[in-house]
Amino acid sequence: MPEDNAPSFVDAARRAEASMRPLFPATPLQRNAHLSDRFGADILLKREDLSPVRSYKIRGAFNAISKRVAEGQVHFACASAGNHAQGVAYACQHFGVHGVIFMPVTTPKQKIDKTKTFGMKAVDIKLVGDYFDDTLAAAKAYCEDAGAHFLSPFDDVDVIEGQSTVAVEVLDQLGTPPDLVILPVGGGGLSAGMRRYLSQTAPECAFRFVEPSGGTSLQAALRAGGPITLPKVDNFVDGAAVARIGDRTFEALRDTPIDHVLAAPEDRICQTMLEMLNVEGIVLEPAGALAVDVLGTLTSEIKGRTVVCVTSGGNFDFERLPEVKERALRYAGLKKYFILRLPQRPGALKDFLGLLGPDDDIARFEYLKKSARNFGSVLIGIETSEKEAFDRLFSRLDEGGFPYRDITADALLAEFLI
Known part of the structure; x- marks a missing residue:
């Protein structure tokens, strides 16, 4: 710039x-x-x-549109699934100009509805592409074909000024x-x-x-x-x-x-x-x-x-x-997920439950594999009141001979299991 x-x-x-x-x-x-x-x-x-x-997105959209309106432009387009779309819609309605807002097909209905509310009859919404790059390309191609002015969400002198x-x-x-x-x-x-x-x-x-x-x-x-x-x-x-x-x-x-x-x-x-x-x-x-x-x-x-x-x-x-809430608890160390190898014998589950502390709450309990002959794999989620409680729990599991694996920070396993 x-x-x-x-x-x-x-x-x-x-x-x-x-x-x-x-x-x-x-x-x-x-x-x-x-x-x-x-x-x-x-x-x-x-x-x-x-x-x-x-x-704040209303500011850049308003400033960019107002300058183009002063030059005679009445047709605008943008690509956004969020705040920029709403700012553009609001400004188009205010100036009485036409806006076409391109959004990914995956955009939540709540965001689509809010954008429609702000723009009312001044905007049309087109759902194009599973990914934003596809949506952006469609918006720019539309501007070239229809003579619309493309409203960048950030990389624009008038938007920055706004x-x-x-x-x-x-x-x-x-x-x-x-x-x-x-x-x-x-x-x-x-x-x-x-x-x-x-x-x-x-x-x-x-x-x-x-x-x-x-x-x-x-x-x-x-x-x-x-x-x-x-x-x-x-x-x-x-x-x-x-x-x-x-x-x-x-x-x-x-x-x-x-x-x-x-x-x-x-x-x-x-x-x-x-x-x-x-x-x-x-x-x-x-x-x-x-x-x-x-x-x-x-x-x-x-x-x-x-x-x-x-x-x-x-x-x-x-x-x-x-x-x-889930992510906040995990960051605070108050919620963890682990895979427990539970012996397939009567009383094993009762023995495990006896190792839990007074503030340890089971938030998830799911058998992952039931065909094992001697052990079963169990996905367990535990919430507690202080992060030090997990050190005490894991010590008791070690002493009790219960093998486990903490998967709280394992992004790949968490994606599939949690």
Whole structure:
């Protein structure tokens, strides 16, 4: 992305922010007492999860569409299964233009229905492809055939400028630059826009960037000196699990020290989501919890400082809640799965049950193989109240002569058995 002179980008961001006010008010910047007390810092949450589409994506979509509408364009298209689709739909309805939104065939009905609700009669939804690459190719081919303008989710100058309006609001609301801003990174639109604006208006402000461990595209690009495509991505953090950071967004981030880019484990993110839901009543999607999730790894850096965490989205499908709870328990060490070799003799099961502690709860019990002559393999899931309880349980199993294998961290077996 070519460098504009400082005043032009800052002025453009401020104009973009002002133009959004008829559409929606500035999202709140809220001091969070729970997190502030926990970390001995002044922790403020920039609540992008409270935008009209429950994510910051409405900003980039609005800004890009408004500029093309001013040029006479009335036909748009995008490829997205999530927040970008909803932002585009909302903006198309607002401007009274036509949008075609391409989504993978595998997109959950809940996301399709929400996108339809935001776009109403202004958008058509086309389900194309089992994988996002196929969906993206279909959207771009449609734009070429129909003369529609393709709306990139992040790698677009106008989208980056639109996302930078989050930073405009932060400075206006806080009245003084924060010491540190923590930003989630997927394709890089939000982080590129906010960093660029704040580096010009509040150069003393420091940054930390957060990616999901299963999609560290910015880290990979910084190591390689340019964007590269990750061979594999864990899609659990679907709002930020991007295989390749944008070319334009990387140009705005290329001088970032690599140790300022943090990786958040997916299971720990689940723990953060549950904490924010149960303690604060704040619903965050996995990508929306990234900035909050890394606070525990920055304890010594943030103590006594003013820190802004951007909670980037709250489009969480509660049908995923059982999975989130499961992963959070496993990360905390409070739930484990193991395969037990149970002797095929009367009383063996009773002997095993007698080894369980008072807080050890059987959450799963399933015979995997019943044809063994002397032993049977049993899949067992145990929940307990403290992770040290498993050390005690496994010691008792060893002493009792019950062979077992802990498969909690075995991704391949877990995929098939759990």
